[in-house]
Amino acid sequence: MIQDDHDYVWHPFTQMGVYSETDPIIIERGEGSYLYDVNGKAYLDGYASLWVNVHGHNNARLNNAINEQLGKIAHSTLLGSSNVPSIELAKRLVEITPGNLRKVFYSDTGSASVEIAIKMAYQYWKNKNPEKYAAKKKFLTLKNGYHGDTIGAVSVGGIDAFHAIFKDLIFENIQVGCPSLFKSDYETEAELIESITAEIREILEKQSEEICGFVIEPLIQGATGLYAQPVRFLKEVEKLCREFGVLLIVDEVATGFGRTGTMFACERADVNPDIMCLAKGITGGYLPLAATLTSQEVYDAFLSGSHAEKTFFHGHTYTGNQVTCSAAIENLNLFEETNLIAHIEKTSALLKSELEALNNLDYVGNIRGYGLMYGVELVEPKETESPLSIATVEKIIQTCKENGLMIRNLENVITFVPVLNMSESEIKKMTDIFKNALNHVMHETIA
Ligand SMILES: *Cc1c(COP(=O)(O)O)cnc(C)c1O
Secondary structure, eight states: OHHHHHHHOOOTTOOHHHHTTSOOOOEEEEEBTEEEETTOOEEEETTHHHHTOSSOBTOHHHHHHHHHHHTTOSOOOOSSSOOHHHHHHHHHHHHHSOTTEEEEEEESSHHHHHHHHHHHHHHHHHHHOTTTTTTOOEEEEETTOOOOSSHHHHHTOOOHHHHGGGTTTSOOOEEEOOOOGGGSSOSSHHHHHHHHHHHHHHHHHHHGGGEEEEEEOOSEEOTTTOEEOOHHHHHHHHHHHHHHTOEEEEEOTTTTTTTTSSSSHHHHHTOOOSEEEEOGGGGTTSSOOEEEEEEHHHHHTTOOSSTTSSOOOOOOTTTTOHHHHHHHHHHHHHHHHTTHHHHHHHHHHHHHHHHHTTTTSTTEEEEEEETTEEEEEEBOSSOTTSBOOHHHHHHHHHHHHHTTEEOEEETTEEEEOOOTTOOHHHHHHHHHHHHHHHHHHHHHHHO
């Protein structure tokens, strides 16, 4: 099977030249917080199968919801007709998201949800007044942002390692500083917020006529290495967007559905966006579904009495698929019934204290995050400024896997993004395996 994997499968975000030199773990099944490979070895799922899994693997309720829907129909189109679960889910999403958001546009990946947000925001201004808003064709974005891998999403992204190669294909945007205290020259949160908001204000004063919207990962910039923002920053961004008439587009693909400890990151900052992108956790991590939510105001700008006029010409074949929407509805039911947000409050406090206990180690740098989304930066012992070598970081990850923990690094940052309903004892087990691997590898390296 390993040979067939090497022969036939091209893996995402993977240097296949390196991958093909290793024996990959091949997962066969899952149960609760655990993944099992083809040899029956168990791994605690410390990355929630790439930040998606909510209620555990092989969850009977989610399985039943999917099976029940399959007994009725798997898929029919939303183009010109509708279906039962997509209507119910849209209503539920509008009920639980911030008050401005009234309409749900479905798609199937986080990247597509951002692509849709960008096109929606752009066309919103054209529909409102094509002459007055003729210059509006750029987006304000944050340095180190990640919004997905399609060309529009790459255009609003800001991670050179992923995006630089495509620079001739993307459209131009305006990037502002990265609001992360530990990556900046500022000593205090207040200084950081003041400096970046001043930068944003200056850009908006000069160029708001060219800007359709501000695209932001709220509270945590994920893929760049879990850069946590001060909560108040998002509120300041919201105020500036309102003042200068620019749409606020929050990419909650990673942060949505409990990941940062509240159902949505916007909630913690008391922010009411114009557009919100959702994916990853929306189906509990079971099936590919995404949604772009927007306000009545944006929606109304697309209305007309004639088919070709002001219409949003965007859609995907599987938009609003019944099976994925059914899983998403059951995901929301389980959130309520298991009181998951309250559970995360406890496990988040435990994860934070377990990780912060590592602070006194020579090779542990910054520790940051919210909810169940934490990054631990590893640095060279003694010269704490320089990142730990990737070879050593990979050795730590490898040791974690050998000891039954599935976890990933983003450069020299170890990411803790576990299954959301993980128990307190599983959280403790996860951090214990990591600590032991760290001790083991670093001891070896120092010796
Ligand atoms: C993962 C992610 C995306 C892209 O989602 P895909 O489903 O992988 O296309 C977009 N934005 C953020 C913040 C993400 O974390």
